[in-house]
Amino acid sequence: MATPADTAVLLTNLGSPAAPTPAAVRRYLGEFLADPRIVDLPRWLWLPILHGIVLRVRPRRTVPLYRGIWREDGAPLVAVTRRQAEGVAARLAAAGLQVQVAVAMRYGEPGIAETVDRLLAAGVRRLLVLPLYPQYSATTVASTFDALAAALAGRPRLPELHLVAGYHAEAGYLDALAASVREAWDREGRAGHLLFSFHGLPRRYAAAGDPYPVQCRATAAAVAARLGLAPQAWSVAFQSRFGPGAWLEPATEAVLAELPARGVRTLQVLCPGFAADCLETLEEIAVRGRETFLAAGGERFGYVPALNDRADHLDFLAALCARRLRAWAPPC
Numbered sequence: 001m002a003t004p005a006d007t008a009v010l011l012t013n014l015g016s017p018a019a020p021t022p023a024a025v026r027r028y029l030g031e032f033l034a035d036p037r038i039v040d041l042p043r044w045l046w047l048p049i050l051h052g053i054v055l056r057v058r059p060r061r062t063v064p065l066y067r068g069i070w071r072e073d074g075a076p077l078v079a080v081t082r083r084q085a086e087g088v089a090a091r092l093a094a095a096g097l098q099v100q101v102a103v104a105m106r107y108g109e110p111g112i113a114e115t116v117d118r119l120l121a122a123g124v125r126r127l128l129v130l131p132l133y134p135q136y137s138a139t140t141v142a143s144t145f146d147a148l149a150a151a152l153a154g155r156p157r158l159p160e161l162h163l164v165a166g167y168h169a170e171a172g173y174l175d176a177l178a179a180s181v182r183e184a185w186d187r188e189g190r191a192g193h194l195l196f197s198f199h200g201l202p203r204r205y206a207a208a209g210d211p212y213p214v215q216c217r218a219t220a221a222a223v224a225a226r227l228g229l230a231p232q233a234w235s236v237a238f239q240s241r242f243g244p245g246a247w248l249e250p251a252t253e254a255v256l257a258e259l260p261a262r263g264v265r266t267l268q269v270l271c272p273g274f275a276a277d278c279l280e281t282l283e284e285i286a287v288r289g290r291e292t293f294l295a296a297g298g299e300r301f302g303y304v305p306a307l308n309d310r311a312d313h314l315d316f317l318a319a320l321c322a323r324r325l326r327a328w329a330p331p332c
């Protein structure tokens with residue numbers, strides 16, 4: 001079945017600074033951390049802290065980390081998302097679906113507003129938005145929706161919209177994760193433990209009804225079942241804690257420091273919540289996480305890369321889009 005050419009698929013992800021420089025990191029963090037979905041403190045309290053302290057201090061720490069992961073084609077997260085879009089576009093075309101596939105970042109470039117403007121100017125009347133966050137969170141998926149709504153505000157003519165609000169239990173996603181672990185086992189041997197590390201979240205967001213931690217645990221359990229892992233051979237932890245206050249536990253950093261004392265000498269870490277490798281995986285886990293585990297007495301540490309542009313990942317993402325597009329009744 002052919003879908004009209006006035007249909008577009010928009011793949012979105014979080015975004016990265018435009019360059020690994022203090023000014024670019026400050027600009028990116030300023031946009032990111034001013035999002036009330038990310039930091040829900042009252043504006044009168046948070047904005048002076050953000051501008052007076054965080055944006056002065058944090059770039060000093062993270063610019064060198066971004067420099068360490070930067071590649072010829074820029075920030076890994078953005079470069080990988082572009083490759084994902086190319087792969088999804090090729091697969092949808094091969095399946096007979098005539099759609100444009102575009103990329104936008106929630107923070108930084110290319111922005112959601114400019115991308116939506118461009119698509120609408122090109123005649124797009126139906127927009128399928130796929131935020132590349134497998135586990136739903138208000139901080140990510142709902143924030144993407146907010147940006148989309150802002151981009152459309154005041155327009156006389158809105159497109160039809162479809163938002164994919166997570167895919168944590170989709171078989172194609174879980175199969176690709178399990179395959180990526182099996183390939184790591186073939187490459188470097190099977191470690192004594194598999195740690196599933198997800199990006200963390202303030203505990204009060206989960207208490208207010210964000211299903212994110214429940215979905216993270218469900219994803220991990222489903223992958224562990226596919227791999228036939230015994231209960232003691234895997235566990236879940238949450239990384240990338242930011243600021244004071246209680247975040248989801250256990251913290252990845254603490255688990256990495258404790259595992260050797262619990263008899264785990266060889267470890268592999270999988271980060272299923274990240275559709276593309278980024279600062280939080282390539283630096284926080286693959287570099288700093290490794291150091292923490294080895295310094296605590298661990299002997300072998302392996303980071304299993306994100307699904308990135310693996311063929312099975314792109315097959316799954318394209319199939320997900322195709323299913324939603326085909327179920328979308330033609331406009332009257």
Ligand SMILES: C=CC1=C(C)c2cc3[nH]c(cc4nc(cc5[nH]c(cc1n2)c(C)c5CCC(=O)O)C(CCC(=O)O)=C4C)c(C)c3C=C
Nearest residue numbers: 014015016017038062077137139140199201242278279280
């Ligand atoms: C209160 C702060 C933060 C919340 C809540 C949060 C949720 C959240 N983030 C991701 C995915 C990513 N986060 C990334 C970087 C990053 N995250 C925060 C803070 C919060 N995230 C900061 C300040 C940063 C920037 C880096 C730093 O200064 O430490 C990234 C990587 C970006 C990159 O450029 O590579 C991703 C991806 C999810 C999935 C999530 C909620 C579930």
Ligand SMILES: [Fe+2]
Nearest residue numbers: 014199240280
């Ligand atoms: Fe984050």
Ligand SMILES: [Fe+2]
Nearest residue numbers: 240279280284
């Ligand atoms: Fe981090």
